[in-house]
Amino acid sequence: MENNKVKIAIIGFGTVGSGVAKIILESRGNIAQRTGVDLELAHVVDLDLARERPVNLPAGMLHDDFDKVLADSEVSIGVELIGGTETAAVIQEKLLKAGKDVVSANKALLAEKGEEIIYKTAREQGRCVAFEASCCGGIPIIGAIQSGLRANSISAMYGIVNGTCNYILSEMIHKGKEYRIALKEAQAAGYAEADPTLDVDGTDSAHKLAILAMLAYGKKIDFDSILIEGIDQVQLADILYGKEMGYVMKLLAIAEQTDEGLSLRVQPSFINQEEPLAKVSGPFNAVSIFGDAVGHTSYYGRGAGMMPTASAVVADIIEVARGNARRIFEATPGLGRPVEAACLCPDDEITSRFYLRLSVIDQPGVFGRIADILGQNQISILACLQHESESSDNVPVVFMTHKARQGDINKALESIVRLDVVKDKPVCIHVVTPPKG
């Protein structure tokens, strides 16, 4: 069999772009030998032509004229790695309209405007978009959903999909650090950006969740309908109480198929310390997927970084070059096929176990009044924890509930905060119980 030669243009010569160029330039022969695909890097486009990068390009390859890529009819794959949602959308559209397939790591663009702009344009042009690198860096999670698990109906997915948050939470859990300190250290260690907002507020995780859920459930996901909570409000005290009760806090991206519809949310959540996800520490990512046939499967690896992300980008380039990505794209609802909107579970109908922390005045009858309110709202207590306290006017009491409706929890908390013996705002954290797989 002859090797299949493809010409590639990289748009965006930043961290990931450098990694992709490095792999193509250094491993071209190996990749051709293993896959039959001969990758020729033809253009690297960036506005900044001067900055030092960790890879040396052949003379003339780097330039700032995107139109040269569009005009080069031999280029069949455009790799968009500039990020952001505005210029990147224009670039992807132009590539598709110029008859080129697109490979992208741009989760924000695909999650927020994938259906309206990118996939639609690809459909109209008979091209495809591949985006393994948009979720969880080097972990081939999209390949698993799109191919390996395709015989399954997915009942639930739980993902640790943001390495920055997982690093910060791991430092809080294992070393008892306060959030602000852990964040600062994550920035110093290169695990958090100077402006970490989109990571710590959960937006980045929600972008990945939107993409994974669309593929897993074959439905259109309205990004704005995802319930998003970050780790920026997490208190060390709750992490430590949870740990004492056998639970580990993770920022989880959750998709659960319920009788009331699909529940999609990003939340700091407690998970039993024996679950595989509870053991994923530091900057690593992992996703657990539950299928009706396969049961529980889980995928683990580095969710970010130059080379792990570049690994996924190049894998996509190979599958696009083989024609496999196009076939999958064309047949997938939400990509090449029209798709209906997911029926979403109303927030009040989410059922979960809950961790509740209340600050109360230590006087007779308090416990009973709270337990009464919980009972009146069909909430049953599974465990509780109160330590001896020196003060008596602000004593933390922690309840772990059986499964309850979010709506009932909200109603109960409304009543509880009206009690004169309850101080401060109650803390309410979901305790995730994955299906038995």
Place this chain on the structure above:
Amino acid sequence: MENNKVKIAIIGFGTVGSGVAKIILESRGNIAQRTGVDLELAHVVDLDLARERPVNLPAGMLHDDFDKVLADSEVSIGVELIGGTETAAVIQEKLLKAGKDVVSANKALLAEKGEEIIYKTAREQGRCVAFEASCCGGIPIIGAIQSGLRANSISAMYGIVNGTCNYILSEMIHKGKEYRIALKEAQAAGYAEADPTLDVDGTDSAHKLAILAMLAYGKKIDFDSILIEGIDQVQLADILYGKEMGYVMKLLAIAEQTDEGLSLRVQPSFINQEEPLAKVSGPFNAVSIFGDAVGHTSYYGRGAGMMPTASAVVADIIEVARGNARRIFEATPGLGRPVEAACLCPDDEITSRFYLRLSVIDQPGVFGRIADILGQNQISILACLQHESESSDNVPVVFMTHKARQGDINKALESIVRLDVVKDKPVCIHVVTPPKG
């Protein structure tokens, strides 16, 4: 896009065959909606037409005439699920020669005769063989190696690929059970066969290792060259000493690229309790793969059982129907492309840390004489453990070494057993230290 309709024949209506039939019959519509592939089950062939199975077939579908499958020109995919290496080889060859693609879960056949018979025939006939289900049941590990990680050179793979052994070891580790008792309970619980030989002696793990290594390294693997040790000789005492020192015993299928060649072995091995693989308990499987770009990735799930394995078989059927499996098959060295034999690392050149347990007579100077021999053979001691003992003529002493050559360890042990103060045969177990990923 029109659905792509394919007719399928299942050969072998046992446990996995029943699962595959169940998925196709019950999820045909869902799968077509998600993938564009419409799976029509046309034949189920088995010699036993009477036995009750957990799925009801339409009248006339089950029969015992394999020639009817060969003669049915509309059948494009034959699924061989009878197992074994003799009849199964004939069936796969006949299917390929009749112009049908083959899907198989038959690890023994593919590991032992894949190159000589099956892949060669497929090549000659312009057909393909897909076998995701042959390794680790429902975990899409072959897909990960063949697509998601293709931009990487794989430096090492470590797999827990036999659920029976992992269940037995987990019971020994966590509940302190002796091997014989754990095996009996595994049989009673359905995690071990009545004749568990191929599982507990490591052969089954080696079959999977041969397949995974061939794909990961793109080299022909001579099955007989794999070093195979099972769990049937493992002693509870060593599991417990290892645990005390922070290590968990797993039966690992190992592929390591070394300067001396590729090292392939199946061995009960110690692994640091903090490694993700150490936390894989019970009947679950997991594989950790280290790539030069992606770093450490790991894949977890049920490695056996009716529905997990069927999940992988049906995933393969879908990819064959899409034409994707054929393109990958044709381009893969060792499958559709000729391949050279792997250059294997001689056993003596394997380097590893080692766990050594000696039984010694407790008298002055013993420790020093042993340490001297280790030192003379370039073996450096990292840790040691000796408990207070009531007896003095058979005291266990445990050494954990720094990295050493297997050949040096063998030479040292030869000298050590000749010491008059050393009783019994020393126990020597590899301590696996995966690359930093």
